[in-house]
Amino acid sequence: xxxxxxxxxxxxxxxxxxxxxxxxxxxVILDGDVTIIRCLELLALWRSNLWPVMHLKRIxxxxxxxxxxxxxxxxxxxxxxxxxMTFEHALPSAYSSSRFADYVSSxxxxxxxxxxxxxxxxxxxTVIEGFHRSHRYQVVTDAVxxxxxxxxxxxxxxxxxxxxxxxxxxxxxxxxxxxxxGAVAV
Numbered sequence: 336x337x338x339x340x341x342x343x344x345x346x347x348x349x350x351x352x353x354x355x356x357x358x359x360x361x362x363v364i365l366d367g368d369v370t371i372i373r374c375l376e377l378l379a380l381w382r383s384n385l386w387p388v389m390h391l392k393r394i395x396x397x398x399x400x401x402x403x404x405x406x407x408x409x410x411x412x413x414x415x416x417x418x419x420m421t422f423e424h425a426l427p428s429a430y431s432s433s434r435f436a437d438y439v440s441s442x443x444x445x446x447x448x449x450x451x452x453x454x455x456x457x458x459x460x461t462v463i464e465g466f467h468r469s470h471r472y473q474v475v476t477d478a479v480x481x482x483x484x485x486x487x488x489x490x491x492x493x494x495x496x497x498x499x500x501x502x503x504x505x506x507x508x509x510x511x512x513x514x515x516x517g518a519v520a521v
Contacts (some may be wrong), residue, residue: 345386347429391457392407398456411492424457427460454496472503475509498499
């Protein structure tokens with residue numbers, strides 16, 4: 336479906352932070368390397384076309400997520416560039432950032448394409464809260480990941496989260512999004 340100037344498509348990179356890639360950390364994402372490659376492909380596409388990009392950064396103040404630690408830094412390759420929007424959020428939903436909530440509420444017909452980490456926290460909470468505000472989200476299913484639960488059923492857990500998200504957002508693969516990117520004009 337072609338996108339017009341009245342219907343901007345914004346790439347939202349959720350919590351692409353070092354914390355999630357450090358082995359032994361509580362929130363480590365074991366398939367993070369595969370996910371970050373897909374996120375970087377989409378980020379490169381958006382940047383090369385000068386399309387809008389938002390970055391979300393989790394800054395929760397808890398013993399397991401120390402905001403003064405270097406672990407909350409951006410993953411180097413995904414670090415925001417000048418002109419790209421950044422929003423820090425303390426709670427799982429990006430809407431816990433009043434700046435984020437104000438921005439997405441002020442842009443008419445905004446469509447957000449979500450990629451990144453914290454599928455079972457940031458992405459899930461943001462999509463549900465956005466749905467209740469009549470905001471439109473699209474989740475790139477192979478460019479999102481969640482921390483591994485304490486079970487051997489990580490793939491089942493991840494798929495269950497994606498299935499829940501499908502009730503509140505459109506699901507799409509990165510290949511499909513890249514293939515149709517010629518129709519994206521913002």
